[in-house]
Amino acid sequence: MKNRIQLAAVVGSVVIFVGCQAVGAIQFDGTTHRYYIAADEVVWDYAPTRQDLTTGEEFDPFVAETWVNPGPDRIGTKYKKALYREYTDETFTTLKLRAPEWEHLGFLGPLIRAEVGDTIEVVFKNNVSFPASMHPHGVFYNKDSEGAPTKDDTPGSDKADDAVPPGGTHTYVWPVPERAGPAENDQNSVFWMYHSHTNEDKDVNSGLMGPMIVTADGATQPNGRPDGVDREFIVSFHEVDENVSWYQEDNIQAYTMDPASVDREEIQFFTPFGLSNFRQSMNGLSFGHLKGLEMRQGERVRWYLMASTNFEVHAPHWHGNTVVMNGMRTDVTDLQTMAMQVATMVPDNPGTWLFHCHVRDHLIGGMTSLYTVLPVEVSSR
Numbered sequence: 001m002k003n004r005i006q007l008a009a010v011v012g013s014v015v016i017f018v019g020c021q022a023v024g025a026i027q028f029d030g031t032t033h034r035y036y037i038a039a040d041e042v043v044w045d046y047a048p049t050r051q052d053l054t055t056g057e058e059f060d061p062f063v064a065e066t067w068v069n070p071g072p073d074r075i076g077t078k079y080k081k082a083l084y085r086e087y088t089d090e091t092f093t094t095l096k097l098r099a100p101e102w103e104h105l106g107f108l109g110p111l112i113r114a115e116v117g118d119t120i121e122v123v124f125k126n127n128v129s130f131p132a133s134m135h136p137h138g139v140f141y142n143k144d145s146e147g148a149p150t151k152d153d154t155p156g157s158d159k160a161d162d163a164v165p166p167g168g169t170h171t172y173v174w175p176v177p178e179r180a181g182p183a184e185n186d187q188n189s190v191f192w193m194y195h196s197h198t199n200e201d202k203d204v205n206s207g208l209m210g211p212m213i214v215t216a217d218g219a220t221q222p223n224g225r226p227d228g229v230d231r232e233f234i235v236s237f238h239e240v241d242e243n244v245s246w247y248q249e250d251n252i253q254a255y256t257m258d259p260a261s262v263d264r265e266e267i268q269f270f271t272p273f274g275l276s277n278f279r280q281s282m283n284g285l286s287f288g289h290l291k292g293l294e295m296r297q298g299e300r301v302r303w304y305l306m307a308s309t310n311f312e313v314h315a316p317h318w319h320g321n322t323v324v325m326n327g328m329r330t331d332v333t334d335l336q337t338m339a340m341q342v343a344t345m346v347p348d349n350p351g352t353w354l355f356h357c358h359v360r361d362h363l364i365g366g367m368t369s370l371y372t373v374l375p376v377e378v379s380s381r
C-alpha cells in the first residue's frame, strides 16, 4: 500500500516529514500527477450539422425553432463558452492534444487520473474575463486548494485559490487518500468531477467542468485504465442554462439576428427565448452529435456518468444492452444534480443503439446520442 501515515518527528511546534510530501498529518508517497489546465474562451457548437443525427429525420418545427436555427431572437447552436483545456507545460502556449479515445468528452475539461496514494497537482491559468477556480470532488484538499470562497476564517494565503483573477495562475494540490478511492461495494475505479466554484452557478453554466477517475492502489494498467477494463466512456448528462452564462449578452449580440428584439426576462425559463437557452446535451453535444461511443462485443466497458449544476434529474437509458450498477442489473439509471455514477457493460448485442435521457423535455431538446457495438472479431484461417 502506498497510502500510509509516515514517521514524523515533532520538534517543538514544527513537524518534520522525511522523504515525502506533507499534507496535514497524512503522507502520500505515490506518484505526483501534474496537469496544466487553463480556462479558455471557446466558441462551442451544440449541434454543428444542425441535423438530428440520432433519428436521421427532419426536426419537428418547434424543436427547430427553439434549439436549432438562429433567428431574430434565437441564438442557434453556437455559444461562446469558458472551457477547461489542457496544455503541455507551464508556458500555456501549446494545447495538449486529446487522445482519440477521449474525444467524446466534448466540452468537458481534460480527464484527471490518479491512483489511491498519489497526489494530483493542477497548475491552473485563468485566461477568461471573470474570476474562476478549480474545485474538486472526492480528493483531499487543504483550504488553499478548495477552489471556493467561503467565510471560513482562514488567512489570506489560503484564499488565493478561491477566485483566480483573469490572467492569474494558482497551483492546486489534491492528495488522493483511501477515502477518495473504491469502497467495499465499488468497482476498482471511482468517478469524481471538478468545476469552478467562484460563482458556481454562472461558472459551471459557462462551461467550467471536468471529469476525474481514481483507481484503487496498484489497480491501473499501463494505458491508464483500471485493471480488467477494456474501454471507458465518460458522459455528462448536461443541461446547460446559457441564460446565466457570463457570456449570454455576448452571445445575444453575436448570434441573434436582431438583439434588440430579445426578451431578457428575469425568469427566463418561462419565456420562449429562455427555453431556447436551456441546452439539453451529452458532454455539450445534442441530437446525436456526441461521437466515439464505440466498443466491441464481449469487451468489459466501464461507463462513468455525471450531471451538472441545475435543477436536474436525468434517466440515462441504453438501448440494446444492459449494465450492472451497484451490484444490480438495469438499462435505465437515474442521475440527480451533480451526481457521479459508475456502470459496467459487457455488450452482447452488436449494432448501433440509442443512448439517451428519458426525461421527456430533455429527450425532445436533444439529450440523445448513439453508441455502437462492433461484432466480435472472428479470426480467419
Ligand SMILES: [Cu+2]
Pocket (backbone or CB within 6 Å): 237, 313, 314, 315, 357, 358, 359, 362, 363, 367
Ligand atoms: Cu435528462
